[in-house]
Amino acid sequence: MPSISLAGIEDRLSRELVAAWAIAKKDVLIYYLRPGVIVGGVLFPLFMFLAFSAGKLATPVQLVPGLIGITTLFSASSIEPVSVPIERRTETFDRLLAAPISLNALVLGESISGLVYSVLIAAVVFIAALAVLMTPIANIFLIVFGILFSSMCFATLGTLFAAYPTENPGDIISMVNVVRFPLIFISGVFIPIAVLPSFGQMIAYISPLTYANDLIQGGYSGKMTFHPIFDVGMLIVFILIFQVIANYLYKRFND
Amino acid sequence: MHAPPVVFRKVRARSSNSCFKNPHDDDMQAIEVSHLIKRFGTLTAVNDITFSVAAGETFGFLGPNGAGKTTTIRILTGISPPNSGQATIFGHDIMRETVAARQSMGIVSETSNVYTDLTGWQNMMLAAQLYRIGRSEREKNASELLKRFELYERRNDKVHGFSKGMKRRLTIAMGLVNSPRLLFLDEPTSGLDVESNLIIRQMISDLITGGVTVFLTTHNIEEANILCDRVAIIDKGVIAAIDAPEQLKKTIQSVQSIEVAFLDGTSPTRLDELRALPMVNDARKEGDKFKLFTEDPSQVIDAVMAYAHDHHTRVISITTLGPSLEDVFVRLTGLQRGGGISAID
Ligand SMILES: Nc1ncnc2c1ncn2[C@@H]1O[C@H](COP(=O)(O)OP(=O)(O)OP(=O)(O)O)[C@@H](O)[C@H]1O
Numbered sequence: 001m002p003s004i005s006l007a008g009i010e011d012r013l014s015r016e017l018v019a020a021w022a023i024a025k026k027d028v029l030i031y032y033l034r035p036g037v038i039v040g041g042v043l044f045p046l047f048m049f050l051a052f053s054a055g056k057l058a059t060p061v062q063l064v065p066g067l068i069g070i071t072t073l074f075s076a077s078s079i080e081p082v083s084v085p086i087e088r089r090t091e092t093f094d095r096l097l098a099a100p101i102s103l104n105a106l107v108l109g110e111s112i113s114g115l116v117y118s119v120l121i122a123a124v125v126f127i128a129a130l131a132v133l134m135t136p137i138a139n140i141f142l143i144v145f146g147i148l149f150s151s152m153c154f155a156t157l158g159t160l161f162a163a164y165p166t167e168n169p170g171d172i173i174s175m176v177n178v179v180r181f182p183l184i185f186i187s188g189v190f191i192p193i194a195v196l197p198s199f200g201q202m203i204a205y206i207s208p209l210t211y212a213n214d215l216i217q218g219g220y221s222g223k224m225t226f227h228p229i230f231d232v233g234m235l236i237v238f239i240l241i242f243q244v245i246a247n248y249l250y251k252r253f254n255d
Numbered sequence: 256m257h258a259p260p261v262v263f264r265k266v267r268a269r270s271s272n273s274c275f276k277n278p279h280d281d282d283m284q285a286i287e288v289s290h291l292i293k294r295f296g297t298l299t300a301v302n303d304i305t306f307s308v309a310a311g312e313t314f315g316f317l318g319p320n321g322a323g324k325t326t327t328i329r330i331l332t333g334i335s336p337p338n339s340g341q342a343t344i345f346g347h348d349i350m351r352e353t354v355a356a357r358q359s360m361g362i363v364s365e366t367s368n369v370y371t372d373l374t375g376w377q378n379m380m381l382a383a384q385l386y387r388i389g390r391s392e393r394e395k396n397a398s399e400l401l402k403r404f405e406l407y408e409r410r411n412d413k414v415h416g417f418s419k420g421m422k423r424r425l426t427i428a429m430g431l432v433n434s435p436r437l438l439f440l441d442e443p444t445s446g447l448d449v450e451s452n453l454i455i456r457q458m459i460s461d462l463i464t465g466g467v468t469v470f471l472t473t474h475n476i477e478e479a480n481i482l483c484d485r486v487a488i489i490d491k492g493v494i495a496a497i498d499a500p501e502q503l504k505k506t507i508q509s510v511q512s513i514e515v516a517f518l519d520g521t522s523p524t525r526l527d528e529l530r531a532l533p534m535v536n537d538a539r540k541e542g543d544k545f546k547l548f549t550e551d552p553s554q555v556i557d558a559v560m561a562y563a564h565d566h567h568t569r570v571i572s573i574t575t576l577g578p579s580l581e582d583v584f585v586r587l588t589g590l591q592r593g594g595g596i597s598a599i600d
C-alpha cells in the first residue's frame with residue numbers, strides 16, 4: 001500500500017492534471033477542425049434549430065436558449081467519438097493507455113477537449129444571439145454555469161461511448177445519436193416538460209439535458225422549473241456517473 | 256538424419272559475442288515475470304512464461320510472427336491485463352502499482368504510433384507531458400533527442416510528410432524523452448533502410464553503455480546476437496530457451512559446418528562425393544562453395560584435403576563456421592527450412 005501523504009496526493013494530482021491537459025491540447029490541435037466533428041458538433045445543432053424555428057410559432061429569441069442547450073449536447077459529445085477510434089486505428093491510443101497516469105486522468109483529458117470545444121461554440125452562439133437578436137438576459141451566471149456543466153457532462157458522455165472498442169468513428173457516432181436525439185425531445189428544450197405525457201416527464205428527470213436546459217432557459221427568462229443549485233448538483237452527479245462508467249468501460253474493453 | 260536439414264543463409268555465425276557483459280551491481284531485477292498467461296478467446300497467446308531481466312541487462316525476445324512478443328510487452332507495460340501470473344518492474348507490480356511501474360519505463364511500440372497531424376516537436380512535447388516533465392527539461396531533452404535522431408531540422412514539420420524511417424526514429428525519440436531506466440523496443444528496426452538501422456542500433460548500444468535496461472523483441476536473429484546479453488526464444492507463446500547467445504549456440508554444437516571452395520570449382524558428382532566423406536552429416540552447394548555439416552570439423556578438414564589431393568585439385572579457401580543463432584532458433588522452434596524461412600529476416 002503506498003503511503004498516503006498530502007504531498008503525495010498533491011504530486012499525484014498535479015501529475016494527472018498535467019497529463020490530462022496535454023491530452024486535451026492534442027485533441028484541440030488535431031480534431032477540432034475535422035469535417036466529422038464540425039458536421040456533428042456545429043452543423044447538426046444548427047439544422048435542428050432551423051427546423052424547429054421554421055415549423056414553430058416561437059420567435060427566434062425564444063429558441064436561443066434551446067439552441068445553446070442542444071449545441072452543448074452535440075458539440076461536447078462530438079470530439080471523442082471521432083478521436084478515440086481514429087487513435088485506436090493509428091495505435092496512438094496505446095500511448096495514452098501506457099502513460100503513467102490513471103484511466104480517470106485519461107478519461108478526464110479526453111473529456112476536457114470536448115468541454116472546451118463546446119464552450120467555444122456555445123459562446124459563439126451566445127454572442128451572435130446577443131448581437132443579432134439582442135436577446136434579453138435575466139441572469140448571465142445561470143447561462144455560464146449551464147454551458148460549463150452541461151458541456152462537461154456531455155463531453156464525458158462522448159468519452160464514455162468512445163470506450164466501445166472499434167476503430168471506426170461511425171460506429172460510435174451512431175450509438176451516441178441513439179441517445180442524443182431522444183434527449184432533445186424529452187428535456188424541455190423545444191417541447192416544455194409540462195406538456196409531455198407522464199411517462200415522458202419521468203424520463204425527463206433522468207436526462208441531464210433537462211437540468212442544463214433549465215439553467216440556460218432560466219438565465220434568459222428568469223423562470224425555472226428547479227432551483228439552480230439543484231440543476232448544477234444534478235449535472236455534477238451525471239458527470240461523476242459518466243466518469244465512473246467510462247473508466248470502467250475503458251478498463252473492461254482493454255485487451 | 257543425424258542433423259536437421261539446414262540451409263544457411265548469408266548469416267555468419269559469430270565466433271564471440273562482443274557485447275556480453277556482467278549484469279550491473281544493482282541486484283534489483285528490472286523485470287520479473289512469473290507464470291504469465293494471456294488468452295484471446297480460445298487462443299493462448301502467452302502460455303505460462305517465466306523469466307527475469309537484471310537491471311542494466313539487454314534482453315532479447317526472439318520469435319516468429321505471432322509468437323506472443325508484442326502481447327508480452329503489452330502485459331509488461333500494463334496496457335493489457337494477463338489472465339494469470341505476475342509481473343513486476345523494478346519491484347512494482349504492473350497490475351497493482353501501474354503508475355509507479357510505468358514511471359521508469361520508455362515504450363517504443365511495434366507500429367510507429369506518432370501523431371501525424373502534429374509536428375515532430377509537438378509529438379515530443381506531448382510524450383514528455385504525459386510523464387510530467389517540466390518545460391525546460393522537456394525542451395532540452397527533446398532538442399537533444401531530435402538532434403541525435405537527425406530529425407531536428409524537420410522538427411516543425413508535420414509528421415505526415417516524414418518517411419517511414421523518420422517516423423520510426425521519432426517514435427524511439429519519444430520513448431526516450433523521460434530518460435527511462437527500462438526501455439521496451441518492439442521490433443525497432445524491422446523494415447528500415449541501412450542508415451536508419453545504423454542510427455537506431457548505435458542508439459541502442461549507447462543506451463546499453465549508459466546502463467539502461469533494454470527489452471528488445473525482434474525476429475532479426477543477427478540483431479539479437481549483436482545487441483543482447485541474453486535471448487529468450489519464444490514460439491507459440493512458450494519460451495523454448497533462454498540464455499546468452501553464445502550459450503545457446505553451444506547447445507547445438509553438432510551443427511557446425513565447413514565452407515570450402517576448390518580451384519576447379521565444381522563437378523557433377525562432387526556434392527555426392529563430399530557428402531560421402533567420413534563425419535559429414537550433410538552437404539550443400541552454395542554458389543561456388545560447398546557447405547559440409549559435421550560434429551567434428553577438424554576430421555572433415557583432413558578428409559577434404561585428402562579428397563582434393565585424390566581428385567587432382569586444390570582447396571582455395573576453407574572456413575569453419577560455428578552454429579549460428581539462427582540454427583538454434585530453427586532447432587528450437589521446429590521451423591522447417593525453406594518455406595518457413597521467411598519468418599526470419
Ligand atoms: N487483441 C487481440 N485479439 C485477439 N488475438 C490477438 C490479439 N492480440 C494478439 N493476438 C494473437 O496473439 C498471438 C500473438 O500475437 P503477438 O502480436 O503477440 O505476436 P508477435 O510475436 O508480436 O508477432 P509479430 O512478430 O508478428 O509482431 C497471435 O496469434 C495474435 O493473432
Ligand SMILES: [Mg+2]
Pocket residue numbers: 324325326365441
Ligand atoms: Mg509483434
